[in-house]
Amino acid sequence: MNWDDLRLFLAVAREGSISGGARKLGVQHSTVSRRMQTLETKLGVRLIERKKSGYELTPAGESLKIAACRMEHEVLEVDGFLGGRDNRLIGELRVSAISSMASGILMPMFAKFSRNNPDVDLHVLVSNKNISLVERDADVAIRLTNTPSDALIGTQLATVSSTIYASHRYLDQLRSEGGKPKWLGVSCCAFHQSWTKKSAAGQRHNFFVDDALLTTAALKQHMGLAYLPCFIGDSEPELARYCAPDPQMNLGLWLLFHPDLKRTARVLAFRDHMIHEVKLQTALLTGKRPEQLHT
Incomplete structure (x- = not known):
């Protein structure tokens, strides 16, 4: 069975629709629909059914989801083990940040990192939802939170008022x-x-x-x-x-990544870069600028 087909099926199962799975994977709706039909034909069973409330997994789909999640876990463990030993400043780096920060205060920092590290392919992903680092939707997440996950490696970059x-x-x-x-x-x-x-x-x-x-x-x-x-x-x-x-x-501005990436050079270089750059913006982030207050 093709792992790419199972990865596509997992995206549809988790997002609850073919269009949602297509957005998550960054591919066309028609491509996902066609490949889902092909997968069902290969297996000889229906995996999803369309209801008034949306798409639902069939019993066969639920069973396949459990098996596919186990396979995904093994694939990510291998990927993390090998990728975590990469000490070169080269390769892909996916960074997730909320839209209000990514398009404003963080963009000059991202651009500077990219200019200083031309062999790193930096992908900036915008999401106001908590994207999964465990499932490797991104390598690094920059989030406003006071309760970062204990399962991730975290560095508090600043306090945001x-x-x-x-x-x-x-x-x-x-x-x-x-x-x-x-x-x-x-x-x-x-x-x-x-x-x-x-x-x-x-x-x-x-x-x-x-x-x-x-x-x-x-x-x-x-x-x-x-x-x-x-x-x-x-x-x-x-x-x-x-x-x-x-x-x-006040909220903490955290940089988070999966423990499997704790020795990956591009992740560590990005973390150190962000620590330095965000520190320069402390006054702006904490609101310590002279303002005429209205009460």
């Missing part, structure tokens, strides 16, 4: 007219969701965003208040702080 932001115009209007501030509905991450729920005190939202960059754009349209990391909010001249950052809302 957040606070409430709005446009200057909205804050002026709020001061002159009074009344309760209007909050954006946000779902970019669990942190912003819970902070907003607590601060908005049950207020009904009629405008929702699911990304920090979208939140920034909405605030610039005078849509109300929302939480943002200080490195984003303080960099926008159209926005101002509604209050000072609360240390209870």
Whole structure:
């Protein structure tokens, strides 16, 4: 049995649809659909069924998923054992980071690493979800969290502060007219969701965003208040702080990778590079810049 076919099947099984599996693998929907049909023909059984709620694995599909996961584990162990001994600054390096950081503050750091290490093929992957380092969806993940996984090797690069932001115009209007501030509905991450729920005190939202960059754009349209990391909010001249950052809302910026890669030269070089570069941005990340605060 072709391992590539099983890898494709696992992607579909984990994502719950052919389109989801295609996105995960970076291939065409038609390619995944055709190869799934070919695999089912080879095995002589149906592996997935389409229901009203989406795709579901058949009993045969569930059995194959268990077997394929075992095979994947063995393949990754061999890959990690061999790759973990690579002491050359050459090869592919896949780095996952959340969109608001990857496209802004981190991109100059990524570009500098790439220029300094031209033999490393750097792939920057953007995801606001926790992508699996165990399944090797990426080699390195840069994440905002206060609870990094014990199963991974982690280095805290910095502390990131957040606070409430709005446009200057909205804050002026709020001061002159009074009344309760209007909050954006946000779902970019669990942190912003819970902070907003607590601060908005049950207020009904009629405008929702699911990304920090979208939140920034909405605030610039005078849509109300929302939480943002200080490195984003303080960099926008159209926005101002509604209050000072609360240390209870500080998050750790972590660089994480799988233990199998602890001796891989390109991973270690990237880690050391990021430690140095992020340290230069400490003031921006912690919000320690002079600002006119609005209360």
